[in-house]
Amino acid sequence: MSVQKFYDAARTILEQHNEIIGEGNEGLVDIDKFLTCLKATGGTNLKALEKISLENLLNCLPQVDGPGGWAKPWPLAKQIKAAFRELAPDKDEADKPKFSGKKSARKMDLEELVHSFDPEEPTSAVGKRLKEISKDEPFIVYASGRQIDYDATIALLKEVKQGFEGRATYSLAGVVHRVYAVGDLPENYADENPLYRGRPLRPDGTCDQINRSWEGVPLDVRQFIAFSEEYENGIDVTGKGGRDRAHAAMDLAVTSDALSKLKERYPEIAVEFAEAQRLGNLPVLQIPLGQPIDAQEGVSGPFPVGSR
Secondary structure (H helix, E strand, O other): HHHHHHHHHHHHHHHHHHHHHOOOOOOOHHHHHHHHHHHHOOOHHHHHHOOHHHHHHHHOOOOOOOOEEOOOHHHHHHHHHHHHHHHHHOOHOOOOOOOOOOHOOOOOOOOHHHHOOOOOOOOOOOOOOHHHHHOOOOEEEEEEEEEEEEEHHHHHHHHHHOOOOOOOOOEEEOEEEEEEEOOOOOEEEEEEOOOOOOOOOOOOEEEEOOEEEEEOOOOHHHHHHHOOOOOOOOOOOOOOOHHHHHHHHHHOOOOHHHHHHHHHHHHHHHHHHHEEOOOOOOOOOEEEOOHHHHOOOOOOOOOOOOOO
C-alpha cells in the first residue's frame, strides 16, 4: 500500500463532486490545493492517512457560504475519510504493534515512542515512558483535533529531555497551537443530535435514541429542527409519544426539500429562524465528547441518563 493510493482515492471523490457542482459554482474544490494542504498538515505517511481526522480533512476543504453563514462540507470530508478507512490494511497478528510491553517501550527511541503513542491511552507502556522522559512537561502538538503533529512533537520532546521547560504554545504554519502533556487532550467534538440536544451522534451519524442516521441531512435542516425545539409549538420529543414524534421528524428530515417543508409546517418558527440566520445565532450542533451527558447543556431524551 502506498500513500499515492490515498491521494488518488481523494482525487476521485473530489472529481465526482466537482462534476456535479459545475465549473465556477459555490463549493467547487481545487483538488491540487486540497492535496497540497493534506500533505502540508501531516498526511504524508500511511499511518497518518489511515488515522486522519475529519477536522484535518475539513481544514483542507473550502467552506460554503450558505444561508446560515459559512458552512463546512462535512459529508464530503466523511466520504474521503471512509475511502481512507477502506484502504487501511486489516490488522492481523503480523501487523499489530510490537511495542506494547514495558520492556519494548524502553528500547524505543524518541521518534518510535511518539509515532507509537495513542493520546487516548496515556497509561499504556508507551504513554508511561513518554511521561517519564518528559517529566510531565507539555510537548505534544496536535495539528488538528487529536491528530498529532509528529515533527513538532518530537522536536519539543527533545527540548524537555535536554532540560528545558515545556512550552505553553507552538506555531504551526503561522497558527498558534496549545502544547499538551501526556494525559491532557484537546476537546474532541462530535455532531450534536438535533432532536436530543446535548447528546452526540455516532461517527456514522446514528442517533443513539432511535437508532437512525442523520448522514446526508443538510446542516440547515438539522439546525431548523434543533431551533424549533426551543418553541412551545415546535418539535418536542420528550414525554409520552416522544419517540414517535422523533421518528416523524426524521422522516421529514430525510425527504427532498426538507427545509421548505419544515418552514411550511412551522411558519412562525420559520420567521424566527430566518432572523437567527441573519444574526448568526443558529445552533452550532457541535458537542465535546468525554463530558457526562447529564452535565451537558440542553440535554433531553426519552430515557433518564444511564437507563434503557
